[in-house]
Amino acid sequence: MTRHHTRTRTRLALLGLVAAVGLGACTPTVRLQVDPIQIYAKLDADVRVRLDKELQDLLIENPNLF
Incomplete structure (x- = not known):
């Protein structure tokens, strides 16, 4: 091979390497x-009744709570 062919092959190899590195750096990001x-939620009256009932039961069990 002549010196000219060796330079051309080296340049093509270098160009291919640069292209591969450049394309590898362009990974897609999602x-x-x-x-x-x-x-917006509205508390149901049933929830309040149950909480009031639980509070009353707690006060009956612990009259000195407050």
């Missing part, structure tokens, strides 16, 4: 962003 969801 980002998922979820906006906060606002939930």
Whole structure:
């Protein structure tokens, strides 16, 4: 092989290496962003009744609590 062919092959190999490194650095990134969801909930009257009943039972069991 001549000296010219060796230089050309070396340059092509170097160009291929640079291209491979450049393409390897471009890995895709996936980002998922979820906006906060606002939930408005209304307490049911049944929940309050149950809590009131539990409080009354607690006060009956421990009259000196307050």
